Amino acid sequence: MPEDGAHAVEVAGLVRRFGGVEAVRGIEFAVRPGEIFGFLGPNGAGKSTTINMLCTLLRPTEGTARVAGFDVVRERDQVRRNIGLVFQDPTLDGYLSGEQNLRFHAELYGVPRGALADRMRQVLEMVGLWDKRGDRVQTYSGGMKRRLEIARGLLHSPRVLFLDEPTVGLDPQTRASIWEYIRALRAAERITIFMTTHYMDEAEYCDRIAIMDSGTIVALDTPEALKAGVGKDRVQIHTDDDEAAIAALAERFGVAATVVEGAVTFAVASGEEFVPRLFAELGLPIRSVSVSRPSLDDVFMSFTGTTIRDAEGTSKDWMRMAMRGRAG
Secondary structure, eight states, X not given: OOOTTOOSEEEEEEEEEETTEEEXXXXXXXXXXTOEEEEEOOTTSSHHHHHHHHTTSSOOSEXXXXXXXXXXXXXXXXXXXXXXXXXSSOOOOTXXXXXXXXXXXXXXXXXXXXXXXHHHHHHHHHTTOGGGTTSBGGXXXXXXXXXXXXXXXXXXXXXXXXXXXXTTTOOHHHHHHHHHHHHHHHHHHOOEEEEEEOOHHHHTTSSEEEEEETTEEEEEEOHHHHHHHHOSEEEEEEESOHHHHHHXXXXXXXXXXXXXXXXXXXXXXXXXXXXXXXHHHSOSOEEEEEEEOOOHHHHHHHHHSSOHHXXXXXXXXXXXXXXXXXXX
Protein backbone atom coordinates (compact mmCIF):
# COMPACT_ATOMS: atom_id res chain seq x y z
CA MET A 1 0.00 0.00 0.00
CA PRO A 2 1.22 3.54 -0.70
CA GLU A 3 2.02 5.81 2.20
CA ASP A 4 -0.72 8.03 3.64
CA GLY A 5 -0.42 11.55 2.29
CA ALA A 6 1.29 10.40 -0.92
CA HIS A 7 0.24 12.08 -4.14
CA ALA A 8 -2.80 10.57 -5.82
CA VAL A 9 -1.06 10.94 -9.20
CA GLU A 10 2.64 11.55 -9.86
CA VAL A 11 4.05 12.01 -13.35
CA ALA A 12 7.71 12.58 -14.33
CA GLY A 13 9.07 12.96 -17.86
CA LEU A 14 6.07 11.20 -19.43
CA VAL A 15 6.34 10.73 -23.20
CA ARG A 16 4.13 8.93 -25.70
CA ARG A 17 5.15 8.62 -29.34
CA PHE A 18 3.07 7.39 -32.25
CA GLY A 19 5.58 6.64 -34.97
CA GLY A 20 7.80 9.69 -35.25
CA VAL A 21 5.34 12.08 -33.60
CA GLU A 22 5.37 12.86 -29.87
CA ALA A 23 1.74 13.11 -28.77
CA VAL A 24 2.83 13.72 -25.16
CA ARG A 25 6.17 15.45 -24.71
CA GLY A 26 7.84 14.88 -21.35
CA ILE A 27 5.17 16.25 -19.02
CA GLU A 28 5.53 16.44 -15.23
CA PHE A 29 2.95 17.15 -12.51
CA ALA A 30 1.47 15.79 -9.27
CA VAL A 31 -2.13 15.63 -8.03
CA ARG A 32 -3.00 15.86 -4.35
CA PRO A 33 -5.40 13.42 -2.66
CA GLY A 34 -8.97 14.73 -2.70
CA GLU A 35 -8.27 17.31 -5.38
CA ILE A 36 -10.34 18.07 -8.47
CA PHE A 37 -7.54 18.37 -11.00
CA GLY A 38 -8.25 19.44 -14.56
CA PHE A 39 -6.48 19.09 -17.87
CA LEU A 40 -7.57 22.01 -20.03
CA GLY A 41 -6.79 22.23 -23.71
CA PRO A 42 -8.16 21.86 -27.24
CA ASN A 43 -9.16 18.51 -28.65
CA GLY A 44 -6.00 16.80 -29.83
CA ALA A 45 -3.69 18.46 -27.29
CA GLY A 46 -2.71 15.12 -25.73
CA LYS A 47 -5.11 15.09 -22.77
CA SER A 48 -6.80 11.77 -23.57
CA THR A 49 -3.46 10.16 -24.45
CA THR A 50 -2.18 11.14 -21.01
CA ILE A 51 -5.26 9.73 -19.26
CA ASN A 52 -4.92 6.50 -21.23
CA MET A 53 -1.35 6.12 -19.97
CA LEU A 54 -2.36 6.88 -16.38
CA CYS A 55 -5.16 4.30 -16.63
CA THR A 56 -2.76 1.66 -18.09
CA LEU A 57 -4.53 1.59 -21.47
CA LEU A 58 -1.40 2.90 -23.22
CA ARG A 59 2.19 2.15 -22.28
CA PRO A 60 4.41 5.23 -21.92
CA THR A 61 7.26 5.52 -24.38
CA GLU A 62 9.40 7.17 -21.71
CA GLY A 63 9.06 8.50 -18.18
CA THR A 64 7.22 7.30 -15.11
CA ALA A 65 3.74 7.67 -13.65
CA ARG A 66 2.20 6.50 -10.38
CA VAL A 67 -1.52 6.45 -9.63
CA ALA A 68 -2.82 5.81 -6.10
CA GLY A 69 0.79 5.03 -5.23
CA PHE A 70 1.28 2.32 -7.88
CA ASP A 71 3.45 2.35 -11.00
CA VAL A 72 1.35 2.32 -14.20
CA VAL A 73 3.74 -0.07 -15.97
CA ARG A 74 5.00 -2.41 -13.23
CA GLU A 75 1.83 -2.47 -11.11
CA ARG A 76 -0.96 -2.29 -13.67
CA ASP A 77 -3.41 -4.52 -11.80
CA GLN A 78 -3.09 -2.48 -8.58
CA VAL A 79 -3.62 0.74 -10.54
CA ARG A 80 -6.75 -0.65 -12.19
CA ARG A 81 -8.24 -1.79 -8.88
CA ASN A 82 -7.84 1.73 -7.46
CA ILE A 83 -9.23 3.84 -10.31
CA GLY A 84 -12.56 4.54 -11.94
CA LEU A 85 -12.75 5.69 -15.54
CA VAL A 86 -15.46 7.48 -17.49
CA PHE A 87 -14.48 7.50 -21.14
CA GLN A 88 -15.14 10.36 -23.54
CA ASP A 89 -17.21 8.06 -25.78
CA PRO A 90 -20.19 6.15 -24.30
CA THR A 91 -19.45 2.55 -23.28
CA LEU A 92 -22.78 1.48 -21.78
CA ASP A 93 -24.84 -1.44 -23.14
CA GLY A 94 -28.08 0.16 -24.28
CA TYR A 95 -29.99 -3.12 -24.31
CA LEU A 96 -29.34 -3.69 -20.61
CA SER A 97 -30.94 -1.81 -17.74
CA GLY A 98 -28.96 0.63 -15.64
CA GLU A 99 -28.80 -1.93 -12.84
CA GLN A 100 -27.60 -4.68 -15.18
CA ASN A 101 -24.82 -2.44 -16.49
CA LEU A 102 -23.64 -1.88 -12.93
CA ARG A 103 -23.86 -5.57 -12.01
CA PHE A 104 -21.68 -6.47 -15.00
CA HIS A 105 -19.12 -3.89 -13.91
CA ALA A 106 -19.21 -5.24 -10.34
CA GLU A 107 -18.37 -8.72 -11.61
CA LEU A 108 -15.39 -7.41 -13.56
CA TYR A 109 -14.03 -5.53 -10.55
CA GLY A 110 -14.75 -8.20 -7.95
CA VAL A 111 -17.14 -6.15 -5.83
CA PRO A 112 -18.22 -8.47 -2.97
CA ARG A 113 -21.75 -9.73 -3.62
CA GLY A 114 -22.76 -9.13 -0.02
CA ALA A 115 -21.94 -5.44 -0.37
CA LEU A 116 -23.17 -4.91 -3.92
CA ALA A 117 -26.85 -4.13 -3.28
CA ASP A 118 -26.13 -1.37 -0.76
CA ARG A 119 -23.29 0.07 -2.83
CA MET A 120 -25.38 0.07 -6.01
CA ARG A 121 -28.20 1.91 -4.31
CA GLN A 122 -25.74 4.39 -2.85
CA VAL A 123 -24.15 5.37 -6.16
CA LEU A 124 -27.43 5.39 -8.10
CA GLU A 125 -29.07 7.64 -5.52
CA MET A 126 -26.00 9.88 -5.63
CA VAL A 127 -26.55 10.54 -9.35
CA GLY A 128 -30.36 10.58 -9.13
CA LEU A 129 -31.00 7.35 -11.06
CA TRP A 130 -32.25 4.92 -8.41
CA ASP A 131 -35.84 5.13 -9.68
CA LYS A 132 -34.63 4.50 -13.26
CA ARG A 133 -32.41 1.50 -12.44
CA GLY A 134 -34.74 -1.01 -14.13
CA ASP A 135 -35.10 0.94 -17.39
CA ARG A 136 -33.11 0.07 -20.47
CA VAL A 137 -30.21 2.45 -20.97
CA GLN A 138 -31.27 3.11 -24.57
CA THR A 139 -34.27 4.99 -23.14
CA TYR A 140 -32.04 7.32 -21.06
CA SER A 141 -31.28 10.88 -22.09
CA GLY A 142 -27.69 11.88 -22.80
CA GLY A 143 -27.33 13.41 -19.35
CA MET A 144 -28.75 10.32 -17.65
CA LYS A 145 -26.30 8.08 -19.51
CA ARG A 146 -23.40 10.27 -18.40
CA ARG A 147 -24.58 10.11 -14.81
CA LEU A 148 -24.89 6.32 -15.02
CA GLU A 149 -21.33 6.10 -16.33
CA ILE A 150 -20.13 8.19 -13.38
CA ALA A 151 -22.04 5.89 -11.00
CA ARG A 152 -20.43 2.87 -12.66
CA GLY A 153 -17.00 4.41 -12.27
CA LEU A 154 -17.67 4.86 -8.54
CA LEU A 155 -19.17 1.42 -7.90
CA HIS A 156 -15.96 -0.31 -6.80
CA SER A 157 -14.93 2.60 -4.52
CA PRO A 158 -11.89 3.86 -6.47
CA ARG A 159 -9.33 6.19 -4.95
CA VAL A 160 -8.97 8.19 -8.19
CA LEU A 161 -11.80 8.82 -10.66
CA PHE A 162 -10.79 9.78 -14.21
CA LEU A 163 -13.34 11.73 -16.23
CA ASP A 164 -12.40 12.23 -19.88
CA GLU A 165 -14.50 15.13 -21.23
CA PRO A 166 -17.41 14.21 -18.92
CA THR A 167 -19.93 16.64 -20.43
CA VAL A 168 -18.96 16.64 -24.10
CA GLY A 169 -21.98 16.85 -26.38
CA LEU A 170 -24.41 17.80 -23.60
CA ASP A 171 -26.52 20.97 -23.50
CA PRO A 172 -25.47 23.73 -21.05
CA GLN A 173 -28.21 22.93 -18.51
CA THR A 174 -27.28 19.24 -18.42
CA ARG A 175 -23.59 20.12 -18.19
CA ALA A 176 -24.30 22.26 -15.14
CA SER A 177 -26.29 19.41 -13.61
CA ILE A 178 -23.46 16.92 -14.18
CA TRP A 179 -21.08 19.29 -12.40
CA GLU A 180 -23.39 19.49 -9.41
CA TYR A 181 -23.11 15.70 -9.13
CA ILE A 182 -19.32 15.75 -9.59
CA ARG A 183 -18.82 18.27 -6.80
CA ALA A 184 -21.23 16.38 -4.52
CA LEU A 185 -19.58 13.02 -5.09
CA ARG A 186 -16.12 14.44 -4.33
CA ALA A 187 -17.46 15.51 -0.95
CA ALA A 188 -19.36 12.26 -0.34
CA GLU A 189 -16.72 9.81 -1.56
CA ARG A 190 -13.57 11.72 -0.54
CA ILE A 191 -11.80 10.68 -3.72
CA THR A 192 -9.49 12.42 -6.17
CA ILE A 193 -11.05 13.50 -9.46
CA PHE A 194 -8.85 13.88 -12.52
CA MET A 195 -10.69 15.29 -15.51
CA THR A 196 -10.08 16.63 -18.98
CA THR A 197 -12.08 19.36 -20.65
CA HIS A 198 -11.89 21.95 -23.38
CA TYR A 199 -14.72 23.98 -21.83
CA MET A 200 -13.37 27.07 -20.08
CA ASP A 201 -16.32 27.38 -17.70
CA GLU A 202 -15.83 23.80 -16.48
CA ALA A 203 -12.17 24.37 -15.73
CA GLU A 204 -13.25 27.01 -13.20
CA TYR A 205 -14.66 24.21 -11.01
CA CYS A 206 -11.24 22.58 -10.58
CA ASP A 207 -8.95 23.16 -7.60
CA ARG A 208 -6.00 23.33 -10.01
CA ILE A 209 -5.69 23.04 -13.76
CA ALA A 210 -2.88 22.16 -16.13
CA ILE A 211 -3.16 23.85 -19.50
CA MET A 212 -2.01 21.49 -22.23
CA ASP A 213 -1.14 22.41 -25.81
CA SER A 214 0.46 20.22 -28.49
CA GLY A 215 1.56 17.57 -26.02
CA THR A 216 3.11 19.85 -23.39
CA ILE A 217 1.92 21.48 -20.16
CA VAL A 218 2.29 25.23 -20.63
CA ALA A 219 0.87 26.33 -17.24
CA LEU A 220 -0.31 24.75 -13.98
CA ASP A 221 -1.96 26.50 -11.02
CA THR A 222 -5.33 27.39 -9.54
CA PRO A 223 -7.76 29.08 -11.96
CA GLU A 224 -7.60 32.26 -9.87
CA ALA A 225 -3.80 32.38 -9.86
CA LEU A 226 -3.58 31.75 -13.58
CA LYS A 227 -6.03 34.55 -14.36
CA ALA A 228 -4.29 36.91 -11.95
CA GLY A 229 -1.01 36.20 -13.73
CA VAL A 230 -2.39 37.62 -16.97
CA GLY A 231 -2.98 40.95 -15.24
CA LYS A 232 -4.58 42.72 -18.19
CA ASP A 233 -8.04 43.08 -19.68
CA ARG A 234 -8.87 41.75 -23.11
CA VAL A 235 -10.13 44.33 -25.60
CA GLN A 236 -11.70 43.32 -28.91
CA ILE A 237 -12.66 45.74 -31.67
CA HIS A 238 -14.34 45.32 -35.03
CA THR A 239 -13.14 47.62 -37.80
CA ASP A 240 -13.36 47.84 -41.57
CA ASP A 241 -9.60 47.33 -41.93
CA ASP A 242 -8.08 44.98 -39.36
CA GLU A 243 -4.52 45.24 -40.69
CA ALA A 244 -4.62 49.03 -40.51
CA ALA A 245 -6.05 48.84 -36.98
CA ILE A 246 -3.28 46.48 -35.84
CA ALA A 247 -0.64 48.81 -37.31
CA ALA A 248 -2.23 51.87 -35.69
CA LEU A 249 -2.39 50.19 -32.28
CA ALA A 250 1.31 49.40 -32.48
CA GLU A 251 2.30 52.85 -33.72
CA ARG A 252 0.15 55.06 -31.46
CA PHE A 253 -0.16 52.98 -28.30
CA GLY A 254 2.70 50.48 -28.46
CA VAL A 255 0.14 47.69 -28.20
CA ALA A 256 0.56 44.34 -29.99
CA ALA A 257 -2.69 43.05 -31.44
CA THR A 258 -3.84 40.10 -33.49
CA VAL A 259 -7.07 38.90 -35.09
CA VAL A 260 -8.82 36.36 -32.85
CA GLU A 261 -12.23 34.91 -33.70
CA GLY A 262 -12.86 37.66 -36.26
CA ALA A 263 -11.94 40.63 -34.05
CA VAL A 264 -8.78 42.67 -33.49
CA THR A 265 -7.74 41.56 -30.02
CA PHE A 266 -5.19 42.94 -27.57
CA ALA A 267 -4.52 43.15 -23.83
CA VAL A 268 -4.13 46.33 -21.78
CA ALA A 269 -4.33 47.29 -18.14
CA SER A 270 -7.62 48.95 -17.11
CA GLY A 271 -9.36 48.26 -20.41
CA GLU A 272 -12.43 50.38 -19.67
CA GLU A 273 -10.25 53.44 -19.07
CA PHE A 274 -8.34 52.76 -22.29
CA VAL A 275 -11.43 52.68 -24.53
CA PRO A 276 -12.02 56.49 -24.66
CA ARG A 277 -8.40 57.00 -25.75
CA LEU A 278 -8.86 54.30 -28.33
CA PHE A 279 -11.79 56.07 -30.00
CA ALA A 280 -10.06 59.46 -29.81
CA GLU A 281 -6.59 58.48 -31.02
CA LEU A 282 -6.76 55.33 -33.17
CA GLY A 283 -7.53 57.32 -36.32
CA LEU A 284 -9.78 54.60 -37.77
CA PRO A 285 -13.54 53.98 -37.48
CA ILE A 286 -14.43 51.40 -34.82
CA ARG A 287 -17.70 49.55 -35.39
CA SER A 288 -17.86 47.88 -31.96
CA VAL A 289 -15.72 47.29 -28.90
CA SER A 290 -15.83 44.88 -25.96
CA VAL A 291 -13.78 44.68 -22.77
CA SER A 292 -13.51 41.59 -20.58
CA ARG A 293 -11.63 40.67 -17.41
CA PRO A 294 -8.90 38.04 -17.70
CA SER A 295 -10.37 34.58 -18.31
CA LEU A 296 -8.84 31.15 -18.68
CA ASP A 297 -9.03 31.65 -22.44
CA ASP A 298 -6.82 34.73 -21.95
CA VAL A 299 -4.45 32.58 -19.93
CA PHE A 300 -4.37 30.04 -22.75
CA MET A 301 -3.75 32.79 -25.30
CA SER A 302 -0.99 34.35 -23.19
CA PHE A 303 0.93 31.07 -23.20
CA THR A 304 0.14 29.83 -26.72
CA GLY A 305 -0.64 32.93 -28.78
CA THR A 306 -4.12 31.67 -29.72
CA THR A 307 -7.48 31.00 -28.12
CA ILE A 308 -8.51 27.46 -27.31
CA ARG A 309 -11.19 27.57 -30.03
CA ASP A 310 -8.69 28.62 -32.70
CA ALA A 311 -6.27 25.96 -31.43
CA GLU A 312 -8.81 23.17 -32.02
CA GLY A 313 -8.10 22.86 -35.74
CA THR A 314 -4.32 22.98 -35.32
CA SER A 315 -4.31 20.35 -32.59
CA LYS A 316 -6.63 18.05 -34.54
CA ASP A 317 -4.33 18.25 -37.57
CA TRP A 318 -1.33 17.54 -35.31
CA MET A 319 -3.01 14.50 -33.75
CA ARG A 320 -4.02 13.17 -37.16
CA MET A 321 -0.32 13.21 -38.05
CA ALA A 322 0.36 11.29 -34.85
CA MET A 323 -2.25 8.66 -35.61
CA ARG A 324 -0.93 8.23 -39.15
CA GLY A 325 2.49 7.66 -37.62
CA ARG A 326 0.95 5.11 -35.26
CA ALA A 327 -0.67 3.27 -38.14
CA GLY A 328 2.63 3.20 -39.95
